[in-house]
Amino acid sequence: MKLIFLGPPGAGKGTQAVKIAERFGIAHISTGDMLRAEMREGTELGNAAKDLIERGELVPDDVILGMVKNRIRQDDCKNGFLFDGFPRTIAQAEALEAISPIDHVINLEVPVERLISRISGRRMCPDCGAAYHVSKHPDARCDCGSTLYQREDDKEETVRNRLVVYERSTKPLIEYYANKGLLHSVNGDADVDVVDAEIRAVISK
Ligand code: ADP
Ligand code: ADP
Ligand code: ZN
Secondary structure, three states: OEEEEEOOOOOOHHHHHHHHHHHHOOEEEEHHHHHHHHHHHOOHHHHHHHHHHHOOOOOOHHHHHHHHHHHHOOHHHOOOEEEEOOOOOHHHHHHHHHHOOOOEEEEEEOOHHHHHHHHHOEEEOOOOOOEEEOOOOOOOEOOOOOEOEOOHHHOHHHHHHHHHHHHHHHOHHHHHHHHOOOEEEEEOOOOHHHHHHHHHHHHHO
8 A cells, every 4th residue: 555644744644654554564654754864864965955954945856756766665665655744746746656656645634823833842752753742741751762852943933934835835736636536635633543543444445
């Protein structure tokens, strides 16, 4: 099975992707997590992307496509994969079409006021990539034991720009996939387990 999770920053893509990927035994491919790993390791790609990411801009399509093409060749993608945060532009979606067919596109819908409180409270694990909310994890510890941190691009000034970039570059994908008959919109403004159940229902139909 091959899935895409679409939605604005903070919609809950990563949170839901972990659950669905585990349940269906498919690879969770987060281009954001991949870029953060490159930045942490200080690779050439990571260093080139850092400034764009910290300003809330998108990383160029060719860089992302190169990363994704390599990633889906790996062994754990044999049963399928779930893209979280990819594609983010029409050009990426068109390039993906030439690489692989997709079964379902899940579009997580969350009102913008809620996105801002989710993102500003998001805390990440540097080691396993898990996302938490500060309201539920005030001790700032991941279940794996590591100390959580706030992403540089989750600070207020950058978040506003990310939402503008989403509206301009990524939102058009909703219509793009609706026209292909692949889009399923799911209410993301509900408890994590409720959203998970709705996504499973949609996929299993
Ligand atoms: P995305 O990958 O779409 O940017 P995340 O999965 O990282 O979003 O979630 C953003 C923030 O919102 C995190 O702090 C996460 O813990 C929290 N969150 C995710 N889903 C829900 C939900 N259904 N209800 C409340 N908070 C949520
Ligand atoms: P979020 O979970 O909040 O939606 P991500 O972790 O997916 O954010 O992405 C963080 C940043 O990494 C983006 O703001 C962008 O700069 C870059 N990025 C991630 N995926 C892509 C992509 N497919 N195309 C371009 N830039 C990307
Ligand atoms: Zn962890």
